[in-house]
Amino acid sequence: MDEFEEILQDFLIEAFELIEQLDQDLVELETRPDDLDLLNRIFRVAHTIKGASSFLNFDVLTHLTHHMENLLNMARHGDLVIDANVMDVILESIDLMKALLVRIRDHGEDSGLDVSGCVARLDVVANGGEAEAVEVVVAPVVQAPIVVKKSDEEPDYANMSDAEVEAEIERLLAQKQAEAIAKRLGNEEPAKAAEIEPDYANMSDAEVEAEIQRLLFEKQAQDTARRAQKTENIAPQEPALISAPIVIPAPVSQPKTEVAPIAKATPAASTTPTTPRRSESKEDSDSKGGGVEQTIRVDVKRLDHLMNLIGELVLGKNRLIKINDDVEERYEGEAFLEELNQVVSIVSLVTTDLQIAVMKTRMLPIGKVFNKFPRMIRDLSRELNKKIELEIAGEDTELDKSIVEEIGDPLVHIIRNSCDHGIEVGDVRMASGKSEVGTIQLKAYHEGNHIVIQIIDDGKGLDADMLKQKSIEKGIITEKEADAMSEKEAFGLIFRPGFSTAAQVTSVSGRGVGMDVVKTNIEKLNGMIDIDSEVGRGTSMKLKIPLTLAIIQALLVGVQEEYYAIPLASVLETVRISKDEIYTVENRSVMRLRDEVLSLVHIGDIFEVERVFDSSEHAYVVVLGLAESKIGLIVDTLIGQEEIVIKSLGEYLKGIEGIAGATIRGDGGVTLIVDVAALMQMAKSVKSTIGSESGEAKKIGVKNSASDYCVMIVDDSKTDRTIMRKSLEPLGVTLVEAVDGVEALNILKQGDHYFDAMLIDIEMPRMDGYTLALEIKKYNKYKNLPLIAVTSRAGKADRMRGVESGMVEYITKPYSPEYLMNVVKRNIKFNEGL
């Protein structure tokens, strides 16, 4: 049974692959009905599926494909002209075939679907093509006559003696050989072979054996003959292909075709005649394809696992780079640095290459999705009575498998929409001076780290005023909102749930669901939608989608002491503005960005960040775009761009609004990733605090007595600390001591005290003064905390380093107590507040 399962799986995979190409070919066939290559290709699909399904005992599928094959074979022989009506029936049967295959995949059986209606139609069309023929069975097709003619011509094996059977076999052999020779001369269909098919049902076991022997022999003879013929034919045209590829397919196809009759000799009467041609067609396609295909099938799960591992590697690489930077700073000029540098750059280079390589294995051409559209357009244009042409470009553009899966639905909706609402009826088009045939262009191309899919129609275009009017009618927006809308924003209305311009619901559109689906799916992929339209000229819709989902480029931003990662795919630009460029309109903060009004939201308001210190006069605005909407996100600092790996926050914290996940940074810390779609939703309800910067910071600054001032002394020598303490005690300020940089930093982080100044020794174990100063300045909160170096290092270089690391004063030991006191007093603005 397992073996059967395996064969079944192979069959299904093969069948679905064949079908994918089929739709495209069929639509092409309608425009070029005389293309024999195309016809042959389509015929082969029906044929292959029929052969395999009869072997696997899928009778319904066999029945259907058999009749399809009949019809196609007639067309192939020029007995039938394929027009739109015939095509409709063929397409219908193909759909049915697909449905059957899906059923087999899901349920393991092909019953439950009625094919008789379709089969009847297939037959009628076949007859229509053949004027004199009344019944299908006598149509001049290979398979059909078997059943009928068999009884006339076939000798009755059951009544023969052994000797007679022997003689009969001899006769058949001779006939076969003659045929084989005939075949070598002209590439004739083995129609005759089929006609003399013996009646297997009436045979005894021995007879069946003999018959099988006969068929085997016959096949071998044919194969040899054909191979010889092939080599002859191909040699002059394609000399490069002679050597290996041509010979290889033969042994492959041979066992396949032989297995079929042996395993099911008795009931397989209908398969047997088809097998010779099947092997031939296989050989055809194989030798045409230029040899053995260089691919293997891999389970997607394995690729996903590989991708996850690469993700970890990327994080490790980021970490390594960060450590390398730190080491470089610390041991400047040391010889081993060079080596370390080399290793780090090689590792990061290889990691990047590896990542790209693995990503590529997951890439599929977008043609996989595009393939179904020619068929769709054809059906729609017939249904809507419009003439529509589809132009496809860039179907080779590749993108990640998961995205290919997600992009199909949105495209279907957009294209349906273009057909239904965009393209006008022929007369209207003619009246407005356009060609009668409407055109929809479907293009895909790369743009940086994105793939752009563009759908352009030359229909009537979007009318911004009409869209607004409809939206108001449907209660989607208020009149006031409508007035404030730009043209582009108005175009965006078509994505609102419940919006529809169609006067009535048709089978194609009008329910107001489709475009909402488009928006949701594109947002899920972190993509953007851009609509351009001109009334009377047409509409262009641009979908911009990131190439992959797991490892992304992100912009890191800081707010207070927190960092957030924003997917770079959603970042349009960043601008630095001064606070007075922010206006308030109806309780919302907005700014003017070129000719647009951009609504603003502070990242701190979204993520409830405590506003401890007053930010500077300037603010950074990250302009975010998603699907068709835009928003400006105010942040305190821009850190930079980094490659991040998305990790989930786990079961316990899942579903937090505005957070898409987390990533681990080079320093080992966790940074949260902003969910831009959710953020835009949240921005609508968030209370704005921009402009009303917290009063808290000022409160902390209020000093009522000398002991409210707090100064930290950082020195590893007890004596030095005591000297400083003694010098400052007369002031009455609170003094806190730390023995080295690490401890000082910890005290600072604990936040028990609000320090007004720090006295820092340079030479200290664990963490020296410079490093401490650099660390402190990393915190926004301490940007303005005066750091005073107290040291015996008096060199100019030392002073320079002090300044570089953020020290404001530089006191050299020894010093007088008064001098120290004055410096401190000046820096903490002592008494000014009292």
Next chain:
Amino acid sequence: MSEKLQQIINRQNQALVGDDQKVDEVIQLVGFIVGEEEFSIPILSIQEIIKPIGWTRVPQIPSYILGVFNLRGSVIPLIDLRARFGLPLQKHTDETRFIVMKNGDDVAGFVIDRLTEAIRMPKRDIGPAPDTISESETMIDGVGKQADRIVTILKVHKLLERNF
């Protein structure tokens, strides 16, 4: 001689079996202090115990969840047990530890004030949770009595359960 040997082996086997039975009845717990009280959890539900490391605040969650931290590449939530139990917050000290607990696939780190010891406690010394606490709501699995003290045993799955 061989009879004697057999007897010895038998005796040894019996002794071993007896040991096994004893082990079965003993639960191994790890005790720790939060606030004034000593709590404990079964040692098998502990993935590891680490010294405090940096964490990242996560918005829009209850205040007893401090945020998330990086445990060798995994992003894990960090929960402050003081806050969880409604006690006033305290600065981390040298004795503060993160206990990383797991229950199936659920993993989270918990901040505790300090560790006490690993406790081996016979099952018969463990009583049920006080009646005043409703069965479904309580985080207390039982109360262990020892000569000089009482140890509250917590339900790890309850601690790891998302309740917001």
